[in-house]
Amino acid sequence: MRETTLSAHEAAEAEGQPRLNRRQAAKIRTRQKVLDAARALFAERGYDAATIRDIAKGAGMSTGAVFANFQDKAELFECVFAEEMGGLLQDIQTAAGHEGRVAERLAEGLTAGYHRSLEHLPLMQAMIARSWFQPEAADERSRTFVKPIIEAIIAVLQAGIREGELRQDLDQLVMGRMIWDVFVANFRYAAYDHWGIEELTPHIRKQLDLILSSQLARQ
Structure with a gap:
């Protein structure tokens, strides 16, 4: 809601x-x-x-x-995209805003994002599809809407570094972008394989464990 x-x-x-x-x-x-x-x-x-x-x-x-x-439908859609990314950011931050292992915090945050977006999957599909077919200026604006979400992911990674869970030399930007890309890519399973939250939740947890396993400070 x-x-x-x-x-x-x-x-x-x-x-x-x-x-x-x-x-x-x-x-x-x-x-x-x-x-x-x-x-x-x-x-x-x-x-x-x-x-x-x-x-x-x-x-x-x-x-x-x-x-x-609004100038046209493209501008309308861009404004809707901005609103949706703002809501997604809030949901992810709220769900991941507790103490604990990095993978657990991120999994809970991204699962909250799936809960939000699966309610209107065609909207998310349209956002993903249009990200590949839009003018360069529009793409740059879209990235500014996504940037705070990636920064929220990076903030969780930074907490893990401070607490000694993750390696000090972890490339935070690359890792943050990678986790966001994986989150978005999983919508394909929702759209074409009819995955719901029951399938997406364990899947993103396994992905995060694999992504972070090589960056653990103690191995």
């Missing part, structure tokens, strides 16, 4: 910004309404089958109102 979003006024105040006037607040609400409708449709149909017309219908407004807030 998605978290309740703050009102436009509350969001502005939380960030230390001045209160918005009615017109500004209405524009933000309209934009979020379009985003919510787009997210639901992308999650149901994927990217290609979702149309601006259907997104506008889902938001209860005209296509003109959609285009007044």
